[in-house]
Amino acid sequence: xxxxxxxxxxxxxxxxxxxxxxxxxxxxxxxxxxxxxxxxxxxxxxxxxxxxxxxxxxxxxxxxxxxxxxxxxxxxxxxxxxxxxxxxxxxxxxxxxxxxxxxxxxxxxxxxxxxxxxxxxxxxxxxxxxxxxxxxxxxxxxxxxxxxxxxxxxxxxxxxxxxxxxxxxxxxxxxxxxxxxxxxxxxxxxxxxxxxxxxxxxxxxxxxxxxxxxxxxxxxxxxxxxxxxxxxxxxxxxxxxxxxxxxxxxxxxxxxxxxxxxxxxxxxxxxxxxxxxxxxxxxxxxxxxxxxxxxxxxxxxxxxxxxxxxxxxxxxxxxxxxxxxxxxxxxxxxxxxxxxxxxxxxxxxxxxxxxxxxxxxxxxxxxxxxxxxxxxxxxxxxxxxxxxxxxxxxxxxxxxxxxxxxxxxxxxxxxxxxxxx
Ligand SMILES: Cc1cc2nc3c(=O)[nH]c(=O)nc-3n(C[C@H](O)[C@H](O)[C@H](O)COP(=O)(O)O)c2cc1C
Numbered sequence: 001x002x003x004x005x006x007x008x009x010x011x012x013x014x015x016x017x018x019x020x021x022x023x024x025x026x027x028x029x030x031x032x033x034x035x036x037x038x039x040x041x042x043x044x045x046x047x048x049x050x051x052x053x054x055x056x057x058x059x060x061x062x063x064x065x066x067x068x069x070x071x072x073x074x075x076x077x078x079x080x081x082x083x084x085x086x087x088x089x090x091x092x093x094x095x096x097x098x099x100x101x102x103x104x105x106x107x108x109x110x111x112x113x114x115x116x117x118x119x120x121x122x123x124x125x126x127x128x129x130x131x132x133x134x135x136x137x138x139x140x141x142x143x144x145x146x147x148x149x150x151x152x153x154x155x156x157x158x159x160x161x162x163x164x165x166x167x168x169x170x171x172x173x174x175x176x177x178x179x180x181x182x183x184x185x186x187x188x189x190x191x192x193x194x195x196x197x198x199x200x201x202x203x204x205x206x207x208x209x210x211x212x213x214x215x216x217x218x219x220x221x222x223x224x225x226x227x228x229x230x231x232x233x234x235x236x237x238x239x240x241x242x243x244x245x246x247x248x249x250x251x252x253x254x255x256x257x258x259x260x261x262x263x264x265x266x267x268x269x270x271x272x273x274x275x276x277x278x279x280x281x282x283x284x285x286x287x288x289x290x291x292x293x294x295x296x297x298x299x300x301x302x303x304x305x306x307x308x309x310x311x312x313x314x315x316x317x318x319x320x321x322x323x324x325x326x327x328x329x330x331x332x333x334x335x336x337x338x339x340x341x342x343x344x345x346x347x348x349x350x351x352x353x354x355x356x357x358x359x360x361x362x363x364x365x366x367x368x369x370x371x372x373x374x375x376x377x378x379x380x381x382x383x384x385x386x387x388x389x390x391x392x393x394x395x396x397x398x399x400x401x402x403x404x405x406x407x408x409x410x411x412x413x414x415x416x417x418x419x420x421x
Pocket of ligand 1: 015092095
């Protein structure tokens with residue numbers, strides 16, 4: 001259950017309660033389970049615990065001010081609201097609950113709550129009289145009816161020396177309840193390695209052979225795998241794209257570099273997705289100085305590059321391997337042949353060149369024909385980010401099917417490393 005928090009972005013709001021010190025433990029438990037945490041404190045909360053404590057525990061500066069000129073475009077509340085996958089207010093003071101009920105936006109935390117449409121959970125913490133006051137009871141009833149999740153409170157001895165309901169729930173309980181808000185990450189707990197972009201095959205110190213791959217599809221796939229809860233390694237040829245959040249980026253140039261970067265990392269990889277447009281050939285000799293235009297014609301001898309996809313599958317047969325096929329003709333036929341020849345689990349084939357329509361290299365859109373041994377599927381033209389999420393959903397499904405049949409022995413797989421040749 002707690003793995004659902006993997007890669008989730010949580011805004012933790014801390015308000016002015018004596019239980020504010022326990023928020024440190026909440027941050028630690030959230031991070032233990034793979035969540036990223038950004039802390040927002042009310043002014044009153046900073047009287048109880050210093051922002052420095054939460055900065056150290058969350059690994060990020062604490063947000064305190066609504067009118068903050070250092071926030072990008074001065075819109076910190078909107079940025080945080082967009083960033084979050086869920087908001088947890090722990091502890092939530094009686095005063096905060098009252099302001100949330102009437103929709104105030106007079107401090108950063110209130111403004112973030114109002115500007116966001118992600119799940120919002122509050123963990124009330126207050127004296128038992130404050131908790132049972134009709135005003136608080138009414139606030140809680142209204143907030144609950146609006147879909148705000150109310151975690152706790154617990155009963156017991158209170159900081160004021162009295163006993164009753166109003167203690168903040170323990171951090172482990174809060175974190176457990178927050179995890180239930182999320183669907184299971186389809187790839188939670190798995191390591192996914194994605195290759196993306198073109199490769200550059202040097203001719204001399206200033207020239208190279210390459211292709212038109214922009215890397216957009218591979219980068220979108222890496223981001224979608226991370227979103228689905230996976231640990232993601234992205235081995236990428238030279239592209240002009242920002243590295244998706246949370247993804248480990250390994251930059252490479254040539255096909256040989258890519259091979260060298262991928263193979264040792266495959267040891268603990270569960271799913272390999274080869275979205276890079278790897279050059280099949282490279283110049284046999286790389287001139288050590290710039291080639292001069294002395295002759296009318298120039299011949300280059302090209303030699304085969306290593307086939308990364310086939311090598312990965314041969315050496316790590318237990319890994320679930322997905323290859324991309326960019327074709328200018330006979331899409332289905334080439335996709336099936338590639339599936340068979342390389343012995344991989346899935347091929348995501350797409351048109352390039354004149355048959356690509358609005359999709360293909362450099363475009364923000366694409367369509368894919370997904371082919372595996374027992375079936376195939378058409379993923380219609382869509383933005384690459386959306387298509388990547390769909391693709392990851394199907395890969396996760398097929399991975400689970402194969403994994404289950406391997407465990408039950410329906411399909412005997414060699415779960416050992418094979419020599420590469
Ligand atoms: C020592 C002390 C402890 C407090 N503890 C609580 C508490 O546990 N719960 C609560 O609702 N208010 C508590 N308060 C009152 C709040 O700090 C006060 O209502 C404040 O305005 C809350 O501001 P905020 O909701 O913006 O954080 C406490 C006040 C003091 C002085």
